[in-house]
Amino acid sequence: MNGIMKECLVEWELNGIPQSPVLCSGQDVDALLLGRMITSGMVNPNCRTEAIELNENHWRVSADTVVNADAGILNKMEKLVPNPSDRKAERPELSALCDELMTQEHSTGLHSVLLSDGRQCVVGRDIGRHNALDIAVGKALKTKMNLPRTIFCTTARITLETLVRAARAGIPILATRKPVGSLCVEHAEKLNIAVCRVGAETKCFSAVWRVI
Numbered sequence: 497m498n499g500i501m502k503e504c505l506v507e508w509e510l511n512g513i514p515q516s517p518v519l520c521s522g523q524d525v526d527a528l529l530l531g532r533m534i535t536s537g538m539v540n541p542n543c544r545t546e547a548i549e550l551n552e553n554h555w556r557v558s559a560d561t562v563v564n565a566d567a568g569i570l571n572k573m574e575k576l577v578p579n580p581s582d583r584k585a586e587r588p589e590l591s592a593l594c595d596e597l598m599t600q601e602h603s604t605g606l607h608s609v610l611l612s613d614g615r616q617c618v619v620g621r622d623i624g625r626h627n628a629l630d631i632a633v634g635k636a637l638k639t640k641m642n643l644p645r646t647i648f649c650t651t652a653r654i655t656l657e658t659l660v661r662a663a664r665a666g667i668p669i670l671a672t673r674k675p676v677g678s679l680c681v682e683h684a685e686k687l688n689i690a691v692c693r694v695g696a697e698t699k700c701f702s703a704v705w706r707v708i
Contacts, residue, residue, distance in 0.1 A: 501605045501623060508555035510538065511562055521606060521622045525550070527634030528627060529557055531620070534637070535630055535661035537575070538562065541643070573660065578688040581644040581668040584706050585690075587698040590671045593617075593649045594694045598673065610649045611667070613641050625652035626661060633665045643667055654691055656680045663687050669706055676701055 504522035508515050508529055520528060526548045533539045539559050546558040597610045597619070607625040609632040611618050618639060620631030628650070636643055644666040650658070654672050656679040662670055670684075671692040681701040684691045690706035693699050700707040 503623060506555060507553070508557060510557045510559065512556075518627070520624065520627050523622065524620065524631045524635070525555060527620070527631045527638060528622070529555060529630075529634070530637055531630030531633035531635075531665075532627075533557070533559065534633055535626070535664050537664055541664070541666060573683060576660065576663050576687055578686065579644070579663065579666065579668045580688075581666065583645050583647075583668045584708055585647055585669050586708055587694075590647065590649070590669075590692055590694050590698060590707070593647060594671060594673055597649050597651060608651045611636050611641065611643075611646045612649075613645045613647075616641065625650065626657065628652075629658065629661055647671065649694075650674075653677065654680055656683060659684055659687070659689065659691070663689060 502521055504520055506518045506520055506525055529548055530545060534541050540561040543559050543561040548557050593610060593612055597608055606621045606623060607628040609620045609628040611632045616639065618632055618635035620628040620635060622628045622631055636646065646667050647669045648662055648667045649671045653674045654670050655677040659680045669690045671694050673694050676691055676693055680691060684702040688703055690703040691701045692707060
């Protein structure tokens with residue numbers, strides 16, 4: 497029906513422990529859950545996922561090195577360390593990636609996130625911008641992309657929460673054509689992550705040396 501987008505409430509458990517249901521589009525749920533575990537701090541980025549399977553409308557995930565996610569965003573910030581990647585990007589590269597993302601069809605109301613390591617790209621799309629990031633991260637892990645070498649582009653705003661989730665995945669460069677949150681800019685510098693707004697004059701708000 498026109499004007500209505502599909503929403504699903506995904507119920508899932510990690511190592512037998514029920515987790516908060518995820519409101520999403522119902523697409524790429526396995527990639528969404530894999531990425532969600534990384535970006536929310538539930539597991540170590542180098543963990544081994546043993547199984548992600550659907551059983552009677554309930555998703556079951558098994559993984560090693562499971563840790564507890566921090567409750568508040570300030571606690572999350574305290575646990576993060578500066579990104580060690582030496583990845584750099586040229587302004588035309590960022591513009592081309594954002595253009596590629598924006599040419600996709602968006603009338604369904606979905607957010608999109610693109611991750612590129614210079615050799616391949618993956619795209620996550622969902623009703624929530626953080627879900628889109630999680631799907632892209634999950635797809636990147638499934639295709640063996642090196643996340644510390646990736647560039648993140650999004651159709652949405654980049655906020656402090658986006659920064660935290662990307663930092664946990666090890667992504668060094670974030671780009672958007674939308675506004676960037678002030679707290680995101682403040683903390684991106686501490687995390688050695690470049691945050692850029694791409695437009696007629698691409699502006700890098702932090703870690704300028706990454707964008708050449």
